[in-house]
Amino acid sequence: MEVDLQKQLRGGKEAMLLDVSLKVQEGEIIAIMGPSGAGKTSILKMIAGLLAPDSGLIKVNNQTWYQNQPLINVRTQKRSIGYVFQDYALFPNMSVRENLKYALPSRESQANIDEILELIDIQNLAEQKPTALSGGQQQRVALARALIRRPKVLLLDEPFAALDDVMRSKLQSDVLALHRRYKTTTFLVSHTPAEVARLASQVFILQDGKVVQQGSPASVLTQTDPETLLIGEILAIQNNQITLVVKNSLSTIDISGATAHYQVGDSILISANQYQIHKKS
Amino acid sequence: MDWSPFWLSFKLASITTVLLFLISVPVIYGVYFYSRSIRPALKAIISLPLVLPPTVLGYYLLLLLRPEGWLGQLSKQWFDTRLVFSFSGLVIGSIIFSLPFMINPILSALENLPDSYREAAYTLGKSRWNTLIYVLLPNIKASLWVGGVMTFAHTIGEFGVILMIGGSIPDETRVASIAIYNEVEMLNYTNANVYAAILLLFSFAVLILVYLYQHRRPQGII
Numbered sequence: 001m002e003v004d005l006q007k008q009l010r011g012g013k014e015a016m017l018l019d020v021s022l023k024v025q026e027g028e029i030i031a032i033m034g035p036s037g038a039g040k041t042s043i044l045k046m047i048a049g050l051l052a053p054d055s056g057l058i059k060v061n062n063q064t065w066y067q068n069q070p071l072i073n074v075r076t077q078k079r080s081i082g083y084v085f086q087d088y089a090l091f092p093n094m095s096v097r098e099n100l101k102y103a104l105p106s107r108e109s110q111a112n113i114d115e116i117l118e119l120i121d122i123q124n125l126a127e128q129k130p131t132a133l134s135g136g137q138q139q140r141v142a143l144a145r146a147l148i149r150r151p152k153v154l155l156l157d158e159p160f161a162a163l164d165d166v167m168r169s170k171l172q173s174d175v176l177a178l179h180r181r182y183k184t185t186t187f188l189v190s191h192t193p194a195e196v197a198r199l200a201s202q203v204f205i206l207q208d209g210k211v212v213q214q215g216s217p218a219s220v221l222t223q224t225d226p227e228t229l230l231i232g233e234i235l236a237i238q239n240n241q242i243t244l245v246v247k248n249s250l251s252t253i254d255i256s257g258a259t260a261h262y263q264v265g266d267s268i269l270i271s272a273n274q275y276q277i278h279k280k281s
Numbered sequence: 282m283d284w285s286p287f288w289l290s291f292k293l294a295s296i297t298t299v300l301l302f303l304i305s306v307p308v309i310y311g312v313y314f315y316s317r318s319i320r321p322a323l324k325a326i327i328s329l330p331l332v333l334p335p336t337v338l339g340y341y342l343l344l345l346l347r348p349e350g351w352l353g354q355l356s357k358q359w360f361d362t363r364l365v366f367s368f369s370g371l372v373i374g375s376i377i378f379s380l381p382f383m384i385n386p387i388l389s390a391l392e393n394l395p396d397s398y399r400e401a402a403y404t405l406g407k408s409r410w411n412t413l414i415y416v417l418l419p420n421i422k423a424s425l426w427v428g429g430v431m432t433f434a435h436t437i438g439e440f441g442v443i444l445m446i447g448g449s450i451p452d453e454t455r456v457a458s459i460a461i462y463n464e465v466e467m468l469n470y471t472n473a474n475v476y477a478a479i480l481l482l483f484s485f486a487v488l489i490l491v492y493l494y495q496h497r498r499p500q501g502i503i
Contacts, residue, residue, distance in 0.1 A: 050403065
């Protein structure tokens, strides 16, 4: 699959030229990472045909969805895609089953609905309205709805952003299970390196509309500073033990002389050459 | 006491509401999906009856509906009916006069729905019509009700336009608001009092209903 897109974006204060070229193997999960406003969602919307590029090429399985010379622009409805929106976009007037039924082309068997409900373990929610579901449940329904038409391309726009860690991990397993089943080429927009490392085989780092890094998650996500282990802010110091806030979790570490050298509120960086690592027996 | 003006008002309001709803759906389809650049102009045209003096609107309608007018001629040729000073003329006038009361709440509710509903339906292969009928309109049911109720109530209270294009023909164009005017002209205050009180209570009850509904569903309707 080939995605080559140029578009002048007018987000926020300044105009920005989005100019990316992504080569993706069929059936691969690729991740797009980068700060907000870098153009991640715009790329998904252009692949979906919801936003028109200024120029470029989108080619899937030798089928051209978009090119500008001569102009080909296949309508969203005719592109074989599944899109999971940031806000899930489940239709509140329909139950879970009706949402899935609406997504299914009329001639297709409804047995698919039960199959996918079972695959991601939401059979018992089938008759509920989306508003009665938790965030994680809604997310799973959105995923099922996007996949029920067996699209060639699956677009996931920060699908796990609003979920807690347990639910996130469960859903990542669901995505992997569904991917094993359907082998859909998948674009995942994400902010979480661990998630990208777990799901994607290739990652593109986007900044100001350009790809600044690309490669396997292991090579891209760790090459920034291999020695840095933890960066955190000191929450408390007691008897040479420092309690740190690292991302969203707390860690307590023994550091000799901590009481004398540091104070609450300091940001500190702990790197591998100072840190003794013991293997747990 | 003659109750026929109320019956006529009720009939006019019911027919206007049903027809206007049917007309509104394609109008809303056009404005919502196709009018990105000219939408402000279209909205201004739809909302004109809100600010125009009813006599101005009535005057232009009169030009349009009279036998020499464009609609008047069409109606004469096709249906052999006269539109001015007739009930059918009143229905046409009421539809135009109440246009913003039906369309504005529905359109603003559509614009307040997340874009992702529309986009999600497209990604599921659904056309614009299909999206409007099965996804968008069912999620703004409250505004559809408000549009209908406001159109009905507004038509019941219509006066100026009806006076201009309908006059006061008993059982044909003499609706409740016109009947009050006639009673006052004839210094028949007892009848005028009863008619006026009924219209006042009716209008109040309708607004109470609308706001109660809005209060129960706080996502904003009008």
